[in-house]
Amino acid sequence: MLKIRDLHSWPSTESEAVAIQQRLRPLVRVETPTATPRTAAGLDVAYRDGDALVAVVTVLDIATLAVLDSVVLRSTTTFPYVPGLFAFREAPALLRALERLTVLPDVLLCDGQGLAHPRRFGLACHLGVLTELPSIGVGKTPMGPFDAPEDVRGAWTPLALDNDVVGRALRTQAGVKPVFVSVGHRYDLDAACALVLRLAPRYRLPETTRTADHLGRIN
DNA sequence: GCGACAG
DNA sequence: ATCTTGTCGC
Numbered sequence: 001m002l003k004i005r006d007l008h009s010w011p012s013t014e015s016e017a018v019a020i021q022q023r024l025r026p027l028v029r030v031e032t033p034t035a036t037p038r039t040a041a042g043l044d045v046a047y048r049d050g051d052a053l054v055a056v057v058t059v060l061d062i063a064t065l066a067v068l069d070s071v072v073l074r075s076t077t078t079f080p081y082v083p084g085l086f087a088f089r090e091a092p093a094l095l096r097a098l099e100r101l102t103v104l105p106d107v108l109l110c111d112g113q114g115l116a117h118p119r120r121f122g123l124a125c126h127l128g129v130l131t132e133l134p135s136i137g138v139g140k141t142p143m144g145p146f147d148a149p150e151d152v153r154g155a156w157t158p159l160a161l162d163n164d165v166v167g168r169a170l171r172t173q174a175g176v177k178p179v180f181v182s183v184g185h186r187y188d189l190d191a192a193c194a195l196v197l198r199l200a201p202r203y204r205l206p207e208t209t210r211t212a213d214h215l216g217r218i219n
Numbered sequence: 220g221c222g223a224c225a226g
Numbered sequence: 227a228t229c230t231t232g233t234c235g236c
Contacts, residue, residue: 045226046227047228081226082224083224084224086226111225111226112226113225116225117225118224140225140226141224141226142225143224143225175225204221
């Protein structure tokens with residue numbers, strides 16, 4: 001159902017990984033989404049003892065937050081955790097999980113950064129470019145400094161890296177830390193923040209990531 | 220050279 | 227990410 005573009009093989013060294021990011025970075029497209037999305041996917045990976053991991057993808061109906069589909073895939077670690085090269089650790093398993101989806105989502109919400117990345121090619125960009133699906137990065141920790149948005153749901157401040165605005169620190173609830181939203185592929189920052197707010201009516205993180213995280217813990 | 224650094 | 231007690235709040 002979902003086609004994964006064969007743009008590169010999975011590297012085993014950091015320098016190869018960086019070269020792939022630099023080669024794929026120009027393929028990212030920032031654009032206003034054509035239509036209002038009806039479904040959104042949450043992607044997450046849980047780690048187990050040793051090199052075992054569990055990749056989870058859930059598809060929710062944005063209007064009702066009902067879970068329409070979910071895939072839980074057990075796999076194993078292929079690349080160490082290196083800040084800036086996160087996709088090479090999590091994307092292989094997440095892509096295999098995405099291929100097993102029955103309901104194709106209108107947009108991907110990734111657990112990590114998109115353009116808010118040192119080379120402007122975080123996990124959300126990587127998954128977006130390889131699937132050609134619109135994608136958004138929702139991180140719990142920023143990769144750079146930021147000014148705290150006011151403590152009101154919906155408040156935000158720009159996230160800058162070097163001299164570019166690469167994302168936003170977005171307050172999804174008063175009294176909790178903001179989340180860090182950036183474009184992954186085929187989306188824009190305003191629409192991304194609006195969607196994250198709709199998906200997080202009650203908690204800090206969007207329901208998509210919460211359900212995916214939950215499934216990863218119990219499986 | 221040293222520290223910082225998505226999950 | 228994961229390892230973990232108690233505590234505050236709905």
